[in-house]
Amino acid sequence: xxxxxxxxxxxxxxxxxxxxxxxxxxxxxxxxxxxxxxxxxxxxxxxxxxxxxxxxxxxxxxxxxxxxxxxxxxxxxxxxxxxxxxxxxxxxxxxxxxxxxxxxxxxxxxxxxxxxxxxx
Amino acid sequence: xxxxxxxxxxxxxxxxxxxxxxxxxxxxxxxxxxxxxxxxxxxxxxxxxxxxxxxxxxxxxxxxxxxxxxxxxxxxxxxxxxxxxxxxxxxxxxxxxxxxxxxxxxxxxxxx
Numbered sequence: 001x002x003x004x005x006x007x008x009x010x011x012x013x014x015x016x017x018x019x020x021x022x023x024x025x026x027x028x029x030x031x032x033x034x035x036x037x038x039x040x041x042x043x044x045x046x047x048x049x050x051x052x053x054x055x056x057x058x059x060x061x062x063x064x065x066x067x068x069x070x071x072x073x074x075x076x077x078x079x080x081x082x083x084x085x086x087x088x089x090x091x092x093x094x095x096x097x098x099x100x101x102x103x104x105x106x107x108x109x110x111x112x113x114x115x116x117x118x119x120x
Numbered sequence: 121x122x123x124x125x126x127x128x129x130x131x132x133x134x135x136x137x138x139x140x141x142x143x144x145x146x147x148x149x150x151x152x153x154x155x156x157x158x159x160x161x162x163x164x165x166x167x168x169x170x171x172x173x174x175x176x177x178x179x180x181x182x183x184x185x186x187x188x189x190x191x192x193x194x195x196x197x198x199x200x201x202x203x204x205x206x207x208x209x210x211x212x213x214x215x216x217x218x219x220x221x222x223x224x225x226x227x228x229x230x231x232x
Contacts, residue, residue, distance in 0.1 A: 004163070033219050042124075042207055043164065045219030056218040091163050107152060107211065109220060111163035 002026070004112035006092050012118045013082045021077045021115045025094030032075050033109060034067055035091040043091050049075060082119045089114040122147045126208050126223035133198060133230050141193040141226045143208030151211040153191050154220060155184050158205045167193075167206075198230045 005024040013019050025032050031050055035043035036059075046065065048056040051072035060067070064083075069075040079086055093109035125144045133139055145153065152171050156164035168177045170186040177184050181202065183194045193206055205227045209220040 035219065040224070042209070042222030042224050043220075045221070048218040059219065093163075108154065108166055108169050110166060111156075113161075113163045 004092055004094055004110055006090075006112040006115050008115060009113060010116050010118075012120065014120055015084060016081050018078065018080045019082055019117065021079075021090050021117070023075045023077070023092030023112060025073065025075070025092070026096075026110060027073075029094035029096050029110075031095040031097070031107075031109075032069055033093045033095070034075070034077050035093065036061075037089040037091055037114070039088075046077070046090075079117075082117075084119050087117055087119045089116050122210075122212055122221055124208055124210060124221055124223035126206075126226050128226060129224065130227040131229070133195075133228070135199060135230055135232050136197050138194070138196045138198070140195070141206055141208075141228070143191040143193070143223060144189060145191070145208075145210055146189075147210050147212050147221075149213035151213045153186055154209045154211070155191070155193055156207040156209065158207055158225070164207055195228070198228075200230045200232050203228055203230045 007022045033048050034046040036046055037043040045059040047067045049069040052069050064080045066078045091111055091114045093111045095109045123146050127142045152169050154169050155167040157167055158164045168184040173188045175186050181196050185192045205225040207222055207225045209222040211220055
């Protein structure tokens with residue numbers, strides 16, 4: 001079946017512009033995660049949704065970052081007034097079950113290809 | 121503080137030369153230990169999940185093992201197509217963030 005898709009794949013923004021990055025998770029997956037990956041680093045957690053509820057946004061670096069998942073499927077990560085330090089790859093991942101609670105084999109996260117954001 | 125350290129940062133092997141990648145972790149409550157493969161310009165591709173010390177999983181030339189402090193990814197007789205960055209991550213039950221905590225990865229190059 002189809003995996004996680006993200007769009008656009010590449011985005012160039014001028015400093016101060018607002019950007020919106022889209023994630024289409026695997027159909028039926030309850031959990032959705034956003035990560036930021038700087039060059040040469042591992043992904044860093046930004047925020048987590050369980051269906052339409054944003055349960056954890058502890059990783060969002062500033063109040064310029066905002067994420068939503070209004071109908072519990074597609075998610076959008078919005079960055080306002082972009083800065084050069086926002087340049088990174090933004091990864092979306094989905095998981096079939098709620099990760100909190102009992103350990104199951106289905107809390108594995110499946111990643112999309114990412115959106116590479118370059119802020120000039 | 122929960123953290124993951126991967127070593128070496130980079131590894132160059134000849135085709136057929138077996139080796140192991142290390143992932144040392146510190147976490148208040150381990151829910152799962154994950155290995156991913158990431159090719160340039162792509163998102164991480166899931167390889168394995170390990171849940172308890174002593175657990176092992178295999179897939180083709182790869183085998184992942186887990187102890188209470190570290191995990192190893194053993195690569196047997198690698199081929200050039202195994203060249204990639206291998207990422208280790210964990211999920212925690214310790215009340216921290218709900219996402220995965222990743223290491224920086226090991227960049228593996230297999231020379232023909």
